[in-house]
Amino acid sequence: MAAATAKHAELHRMVMTEHTCPWGLKSLDLLQREGYQVEDHKLTSRAEVDAFKDKHGVDTTPQTFIGGKRIGGYDDLLAFFGKEVKDKDATTYTPVIALFAMAALMALAASWAAFGNLLTVATVEWFIAIAMCLLALQKLKDVEGFATMFLNYDLLAQRWVRYSYIYPFGEALAGVLMMAGALMWLSVPVALFIGTVGAISVFKAVYIDKRELKCACVGGDSNVPLGFVSLTENLMMVGMAIWMMLKPMGIGLGH
Incomplete structure (x- = not known):
């Protein structure tokens, strides 16, 4: 039962007619590649997005929850899985x-x-x-x-x-x-x-x-x-x- 819970995730992401959040799609893909069964909650209107943000006290979507704990956005999810989080201001060749x-x-x-x-x-x-x-x-x-x-x-x-x-x-x-x-x-x-x-x-x-x-x-x-x-x-x-x-x-x- 614990193993099943560990491999279950809830994802709340913006999917509206005029905009589908790319970070939400990335989060969904990452979770699936990590072997998680994703309960995909699509926020289909601005009202739903604002209500979700107010309820959880967050400023952005997507937001991922694993084991009842909020992990955060896409970068937070990368860090959770021990993957590199790119610094947008870092020097690069x-x-x-x-x-x-x-x-x-x-x-x-x-x-x-x-x-x-x-x-x-x-x-x-x-x-x-x-x-x-x-x-x-x-x-x-x-x-x-x-x-x-x-x-x-x-x-x-x-x-x-x-x-x-x-x-x-x-x-x-x-x-x-x-x-x-x-x-x-x-x-x-x-x-x-x-x-x-x-x-x-x-x-x-x-x-x-x-x-x-x-x-x-x-x-x-x-x-x-x-x-x-x-x-x-x-x-x-x-x-x-x-x-x-x-x-x-x-x-x-x-x-």
């Missing part, structure tokens, strides 16, 4: 890892489609160019947010604020042109300039001034720490620009 992994896979796919071979010189070139485009895309989603974060450490932007708004477009332009192997007279100087200024700025802020800042490299809402990742981004642009200058004249990207 996940966005950067995902971005570079996708850039690498796209470069490999492009090389395979173009040459029937995964590992070519073009694979590396495309990887850098695609990574630049994807990084620029992250910034362009919220240019204002990026600019605000960028102004914390970029030396040129601190002297000329408008540069913080221009930077994402410059990175996107250079990446697209390098991907196409076109207008190298434009893309190479742009990549070399913004990459050099960026690398110097990051190196000074992190390794000389020892400041702990968030990196604007994947957008203004990221929790990626400033340092190795941003320095790598800028050095990749510098390296790509130098490589394109050293390539024989008339040979485009991917040949």
